[in-house]
Amino acid sequence: MNAEPLRVVMADDHPRLRAHIRRSLEVGGFEVCAEASSGPEAVRFTQEHQPDVVLLDIHMPGGGIRAAAEISRLLPEIAIVMLTVSRDDSDLFDSLRAGASGYLLKDTDPERLPAALRGVLSGEAAIPRTLVARILDEFRMPGQRRLGRRSTATGLLTSREWEVMGLLGEGLSTDDVAKRLFLSPTTVRVHISSVLRKLRVKDRQAAIDLLRDDRS
Numbered sequence: 001m002n003a004e005p006l007r008v009v010m011a012d013d014h015p016r017l018r019a020h021i022r023r024s025l026e027v028g029g030f031e032v033c034a035e036a037s038s039g040p041e042a043v044r045f046t047q048e049h050q051p052d053v054v055l056l057d058i059h060m061p062g063g064g065i066r067a068a069a070e071i072s073r074l075l076p077e078i079a080i081v082m083l084t085v086s087r088d089d090s091d092l093f094d095s096l097r098a099g100a101s102g103y104l105l106k107d108t109d110p111e112r113l114p115a116a117l118r119g120v121l122s123g124e125a126a127i128p129r130t131l132v133a134r135i136l137d138e139f140r141m142p143g144q145r146r147l148g149r150r151s152t153a154t155g156l157l158t159s160r161e162w163e164v165m166g167l168l169g170e171g172l173s174t175d176d177v178a179k180r181l182f183l184s185p186t187t188v189r190v191h192i193s194s195v196l197r198k199l200r201v202k203d204r205q206a207a208i209d210l211l212r213d214d215r216s
Contacts (some may be wrong), residue, residue, distance in 0.1 A: 005031040006121065009049055011042035011064065012057040012083070020110065021055070021083070028114025039067035046071050046078060053117050056100075058084040058091055065091070065098050065197075072099025079120050083108075092131055094197050102126030157195060162211075164191045169208045 008030050012018050015037075022032045034045035039062025046054050054071055058064040068080050081102035082095045095103055102120045104113070105128055116126040157165075160181075167177045174192075178185045192204055201207050 005029050006053065006118070007031045007033045007049065007051040008053050008055055008117065009034045009036065009042065009045045009051045010055040011036035011039070011045075011060060011067065013037045013060040014057075017106070021113065024110035024113050025117075028111075030114060030117070038062040039064055039070075042067045043070045043074070046075060050075070051078065052121055053079040053081060055081050055083050055117070058082055058086055058095065065094050068095060068100050069098035079117075081117060081120055081126060087131070090198060090200075093200070097197075103131060104128070157198060157211075161191050161195050161198075164188055165195055165204075165208060165211055168192070168204055169212065 006029065008025060010018060010021060010025070010032055012021070018035050018037075022035070025032055033049040033051055036042040036045050038060055039056075041062075042054065042056055042064075054068075056064040056068055064082060064084070068082065071078060071080060076099070079102075080098075080100045081104060082091075082100050083104050083106060084091065085106045086092075087105065092103055102116065102125060104116060104126055108116070108128070120126050163181060164177055167180055168174075172180065174185050174188050177183075178188045181188070192207075195207050196202070196204070199207050199210055201210060
């Protein structure tokens with residue numbers, strides 16, 4: 001008696017790429033139970049279909065990393081693998097922090113994708129060798145490495161994120177910042193969370209201190 005195929009929800013905002021990936025997965029014995037084109041859709045379809053693994057693009061509407069974090073929170077038993085063109089350290093580490101067990105590049109041979117997903121479901125980490133070296137560097141000399149990336153990290157902040165953090169640095173509360181910038185408090189908190197992820201710090205005061213150092 002044949003085992004049931006492993007089930008996957010895939011999310012990418014490019015239909016042609018989804019079709020290409022779907023063919024590779026189905027040839028490799030997977031059942032694609034849903035295709036999403038945005039982060040929120042990926043979360044919804046994952047809750048609906050309860051697949052074995054979710055395959056997420058990073059830079060799609062709604063954000064793949066945000067979707068990974070939400071899926072990891074709601075359904076921690078489901079494996080998450082990112083499939084992306086991004087070789088950026090921030091995307092790699094943010095994906096792993098969000099709960100991803102794999103980080104595959106879109107130039108990966110499609111025929112290898114089913115085996116990579118099976119490896120993740122068996123407890124392996126699906127990460128290209130070129131990116132594994134960066135993870136090892138991060139843990140060998142974490143303090144020195146992070147200091148060396150400060151300017152690059154703060155350069156990733158949007159102008160709105162700089163505005164929000166600047167006002168917080170002046171002592172304004174979240175509600176005060178929201179009123180000053182004509183935003184909702186929830187939107188301000190989203191900006192703060194984004195800054196903390198980009199700077200890899202635990203709280204807003206650490207972010208404020210880091211940004212002050214970067215501009216001095």
